[in-house]
Amino acid sequence: MxxxxxxxxxxxxxxxxxxxxxxxxxxxxxxxxxxxxxxxxxxxxxxxxxxxxxxxxxxxxxxxxxxxxxxxxxxxxxxxxxxxxxxxxxxxxxxxxxxxxxxxxxxxxxxxxxxxxxxxxxxxxxxxxxxxxxxxxxxxxxxxxxADYKIRAFRDQVLAHVNAGQPLVDVRSPQEFSGELLHMPGSPQEGALRGGHIKGAASVPWSRAVAEDGTFKTADDLRAIYEGEKGLSPDRNVIAYCRIGERSSHTWFVLTYLLGYPNVRNYDGSWTEWGNLVGVPIENPSRTKS
Structure with missing residues (x-):
């Protein structure tokens, strides 16, 4: 390609x-x-x-x-x-x-x-x-x-995904990913009690897939980001998430349609759900203890 x-x-x-x-x-x-x-x-x-x-x-x-x-x-x-x-x-x-x-x-x-x-x-x-x-x-x-099961992930499926060591992509801002911010700058706070990211997730802000004129970057540029930098590959099951599943739908589209990954799901519960769950694995680099 x-x-x-x-x-x-x-x-x-x-x-x-x-x-x-x-x-x-x-x-x-x-x-x-x-x-x-x-x-x-x-x-x-x-x-x-x-x-x-x-x-x-x-x-x-x-x-x-x-x-x-x-x-x-x-x-x-x-x-x-x-x-x-x-x-x-x-x-x-x-x-x-x-x-x-x-x-x-x-x-x-x-x-x-x-x-x-x-x-x-x-x-x-x-x-x-x-x-x-x-x-x-x-x-x-x-x-x-x-048919949600084809392209949508729910919290129990995400937990099983984490425990199996399968790849997740956190498409939020670096500040949200690190736990420095609980929500996207300029957006309403939607009630997450904890900051950080799902354990093992890779940080790839959704907007990196887009060029300055608003069009999608070339296939080579996209592969350099998701595969060269983050080690994703089409043979893996991938889950993308953000805050409420909107930004991650953009990344789901990029991976599924532009790069041809056959098994990508969008976790629309995302951080507003995961950041409030009891006992789920969270990593928070902004704190010394997660």
Whole structure:
């Protein structure tokens, strides 16, 4: 695999590809998903629908994602059918776009893609933004049963993973990893009682996978980071985690689709769960005793 030859290159589309296909609303749906849930209203790609990571993708009561019926309703009102090509993009280097992508994959939606470079690149190129909200005929969406086990890890599975000496990737900031900070700078504190990281985890901040223009780094550059620096390899089972599973969905996407790792799971319980569990193995370099 050479420089830009990603393992599953067709999962990425360019801003030009999106511009060329904006009118193909019968086959393609552009989806914007941002950390800033108000950003869509200030201007978005023409014909793009908005999927709110809080209101649309998460259950309003339990710490979990929407169920099959809720997912079907969301896609139906967004005009997305089972055979629709869904192209995600958003702010923060597609951080939340990959999160939405990951949730769609929990339900097995077949054709999901990411617009390489996200909002940043679209705007930098001077491309059109509009404020009008599109309306599409309701689709008849029939979701597969949510298959969490394929790409999602739960706490007991993570503990077994740690005890087996399998690789974990902590994608948070170095300060969160070291235990110096309990949460991401600028984000709300979500209640972790302990700082540090899961025992044995490697620190690879999620943003290292992205170039200055918001596009993903080349395959060679990505392998240099994850394999050359951290010793990961495609034949290992890998779990990625962060604070609530959003940043780690970006790393899950990179390892799974760009580098072709077949067994990568996202631990969305992440540090807000692990940092509150009793008796689990934690390493905290900021303290003399963990």
């Amino acid at each position: 050479a420089d830009n030859e990603y393992a599953k290159a067709d999962v990425l589309v360019s801003t030009q590809w999106v511009a060329d296909n904006l009118q193909r609303t019968d086959k393609i749906r552009i989806v914007e998903s941002n950390e800033d849930v108000l950003l869509y209203a200030t201007g978005h790609i023409p014909n793009a629908v908005h999927i709110d990571w809080v209101a649309d993708l998460n259950d309003s009561i339990r710490r979990d994602y929407l169920d099959e019926d809720q997912f079907a309703a969301l896609l139906s009102r967004s005009g997305i059918g089972n055979d629709t090509t869904v192209v995600f993009y958003g702010d923060k280097n597609n951080w939340w776009a990959t999160y939405a992508f990951w949730v769609f994959k929990l339900f097995g939606h077949e054709d999901c893609r990411i617009m390489n470079g996200g909002r940043q690149k679209w705007i930098a190129e001077g491309r059109e933004l509009v404020k009008d909200k599109p309306s599409y005929p309701a689709a008849d969406y029939k979701p597969a049963a949510r």
